[in-house]
Amino acid sequence: MGRWRPDARVRLMEAALALYGERGYDETTVAEIAERAGLTKRTFFRYFADKREVLFWGSELLEQQMVAAIEAAPASASALSMIGAALDAAAARFEEAREFVGLRQRIVASSHELQERELIKTSKLAAAVTAALRARGIDDDAAVLAARMGTTVMHFAFERWVDDPDRTPFQRIARDALARLKEIASAG
Amino acid sequence: MGRWRPDARVRLMEAALALYGERGYDETTVAEIAERAGLTKRTFFRYFADKREVLFWGSELLEQQMVAAIEAAPASASALSMIGAALDAAAARFEEAREFVGLRQRIVASSHELQERELIKTSKLAAAVTAALRARGIDDDAAVLAARMGTTVMHFAFERWVDDPDRTPFQRIARDALARLKEIASAG
DNA sequence: GGAGTGATGTCACCTGGTGTCATCACCCTA
DNA sequence: TAGGGTGATGACACCAGGTGACATCACTCC
Numbered sequence: 295m296g297r298w299r300p301d302a303r304v305r306l307m308e309a310a311l312a313l314y315g316e317r318g319y320d321e322t323t324v325a326e327i328a329e330r331a332g333l334t335k336r337t338f339f340r341y342f343a344d345k346r347e348v349l350f351w352g353s354e355l356l357e358q359q360m361v362a363a364i365e366a367a368p369a370s371a372s373a374l375s376m377i378g379a380a381l382d383a384a385a386a387r388f389e390e391a392r393e394f395v396g397l398r399q400r401i402v403a404s405s406h407e408l409q410e411r412e413l414i415k416t417s418k419l420a421a422a423v424t425a426a427l428r429a430r431g432i433d434d435d436a437a438v439l440a441a442r443m444g445t446t447v448m449h450f451a452f453e454r455w456v457d458d459p460d461r462t463p464f465q466r467i468a469r470d471a472l473a474r475l476k477e478i479a480s481a482g
Numbered sequence: 483m484g485r486w487r488p489d490a491r492v493r494l495m496e497a498a499l500a501l502y503g504e505r506g507y508d509e510t511t512v513a514e515i516a517e518r519a520g521l522t523k524r525t526f527f528r529y530f531a532d533k534r535e536v537l538f539w540g541s542e543l544l545e546q547q548m549v550a551a552i553e554a555a556p557a558s559a560s561a562l563s564m565i566g567a568a569l570d571a572a573a574a575r576f577e578e579a580r581e582f583v584g585l586r587q588r589i590v591a592s593s594h595e596l597q598e599r600e601l602i603k604t605s606k607l608a609a610a611v612t613a614a615l616r617a618r619g620i621d622d623d624a625a626v627l628a629a630r631m632g633t634t635v636m637h638f639a640f641e642r643w644v645d646d647p648d649r650t651p652f653q654r655i656a657r658d659a660l661a662r663l664k665e666i667a668s669a670g
Numbered sequence: 671g672g673a674g675t676g677a678t679g680t681c682a683c684c685t686g687g688t689g690t691c692a693t694c695a696c697c698c699t700a
Numbered sequence: 701t702a703g704g705g706t707g708a709t710g711a712c713a714c715c716a717g718g719t720g721a722c723a724t725c726a727c728t729c730c
Contacts (some may be wrong), residue, residue, distance in 0.1 A: 302677085324717065334679055339718065340614075372669055406602070413601035414594070438638060439663050446630040475627050479667030481560055490708085512686065522710055527687060 303341045303351075305331040315397055319405040322331060346411045346436060349398060353415050357422045359383040364426040373432045373440035377447075384448055385465035388455065399456050400431040421446045449470045491529045493519040498536040503585060507593040534599040537586060541603050545610045547571045554615040561620045561628035565635070566660060568611060572636055573653035576643065587644050598631075608633045635659045 299305075309330035313322040324345050328338045342348045365381035367376045388395055402408040420441045427437035451468035458467070487493075497518035512533055516526045528582045530536045551571035557669040588611055590596040594664045615625035641654035646655070 323715095335717090336680080337678060338717090340677085343718095345717065373666055374669070409605075410598040410602045413605060414598045417597075417601060435638075435659075435662055436666050438660070439634065440666055442634040442638070443631070443663070443667065446627065446634065450626060450630070471623075471627070474623055475631070476667045478561055478624050478628055479631065479664045481562070511684095523686090524688085525709060528708085531687095533686065628726080 299332065302331070302333060302337065306338055306341055307334065307348055307351060310465045311397065311401070314349070319401060346408055349401065349408065350411060350415055353419070356384060357389060357419050360419070361422055361426040364423065364430060367430070371430075373427055374472070374476070375435050376427060376430060376432075376442070377423075377444040378442055379436050380444060381448060381468045381472065382427075382465055383452075385463065385468060387419060388452070388464045396456050399452075416445050416449065419463070443475060447475055483595075485594060487520065490519070490521060490525065494521065494529055495536055496527055499585065499589070502537070502589045507589060507596060534596055537589065537596065538599060538603055541607070544572060544575050545607050547575060548607070549610055549614040552611065552618060555618065561615055561624050562631070562660070562664070564615060564618060564620075565611075565628055565632040566657070568614075568632060568658065569636060569639075570653055570657045573651065573656060576640070576652045584644050587640075604633050604637065631663060635663055 306327060310322070313327055313330060324338050325335045327348075328335045331338075338348075342351075360380040360383050363379040364376045367379045371379070402412050423441035423444055424437045425441055428448045430435060432440065447468060451464060451471045452469075454467050455462070455464045494515060498515045499512070501515055501518060509645050512526050513523045515595045516523045519526075520568045526536075548568040548571050549576075551567040552564045555567045561565070592664075611629040611632055616622060616630055620628065635656060639652060639659045642655050642659075643650070
């Protein structure tokens with residue numbers, strides 16, 4: 295076997311992405327992924343907690359960048375304008391990996407199990423954003439609510455962005471969505 | 483065995499709730515639940531799609547009642563005021579089953595797997611609310627965003643409500659939270 | 671060149687989940 | 701009142717995800 299060959303994690307990710315894409319998530323076996331990567335089922339589970347997690351590697355990076363954007367916002371910024379900055383950071387990350395993100399999204403959308411995992415990742419992201427907002431002096435309740443509005447807008451914009459034939463930049467879609475959300479909230 | 487004894491589904495639910503509460507979700511086996519209910523593992527899976535689903539029986543009812551509240555809202559109502567009505571409906575449901583809801587919540591909070599399932603149920607609820615808003619003439623984007631704001635507020639209020647020593651009514655907590663959300667959105 | 675170390679393989683095992691068929695309780699009808 | 705039909709359940713075999721324990725290999729460093 296490919297013992298000791300480097301990049302086991304990356305090989306496993308690529309194998310999983312390929313197989314999930316080719317024949318579907320449910321129809322793919324962990325043993326098959328491992329075989330394609332020249333490894334063993336046991337080794338797969340040493341790198342990824344479960345069969346789903348392999349698709350969400352890198353979500354911490356998005357989280358970190360959004361948090362960093364909030365930390366870097368001007369002192370006078372309101373909660374929602376810091377959310378706007380975080381969304382800009384997300385935009386940069388999405389744009390730079392557009393095709394990967396698109397494939398990944400199609401796979402996730404095809405499986406109930408994967409959507410569950412996606413939702414809890416979003417929830418974790420919201421928690422991180424909440425903490426970042428609190429660190430910037432936003433009070434607890436407002437931090438929670440603003441962070442959730444942020445992930446709502448991100449999710450909404452993401453869905454529009456991934457299969458937009460015009461390839462409108464994520465940043466623009468997200469900004470419009472955020473503006474729309476404010477409008478709806480104010481009109482109530 | 484208790485063949486033919488009625489209420490198999492209810493017996494399974496009660497057994498599951500009891501065992502999850504006593505010894506934890508992960509430490510409970512489906513075979514054990516079935517045994518406690520006087521049934522078989524195979525029968526458990528005839529009533530519930532999986533080990534998690536047994537805790538979410540009745541979530542369709544909440545959905546229906548919130549949708550009904552939107553359908554019954556006055557013609558002049560804004561998207562967010564219809565969300566308010568839906569939250570009132572949710573409040574009624576929560577209050578009438580407070581202790582069950584609390585136990586269930588503690589169990590869900592203890593397990594990652596169960597939180598995932600909870601999140602996808604919330605997402606399904608948001609989709610139903612979105613459809614109801616659209617049926618009331620709210621445009622697509624606004625319906626999606628308002629519905630998500632609604633589940634955000636519901637979730638936020640729910641967390642405060644379940645372990646509030648003062649037993650403040652859910653309705654009041656939710657209304658305050660909705661007001662707070664509007665305030666944050668407007669201040670941005 | 672040999673000891674140590676960390677990544678991998680091997681194997682056994684548990685549990686969630688499903689397909690298939692037998693079996694039982696109950697109802698209906700002659 | 702016997703017998704057939706029907707739907708719920710049991711029994712059994714099986715697959716895949718996931719884990720613990722231990723052996724084994726490649727590589728490094730002395």
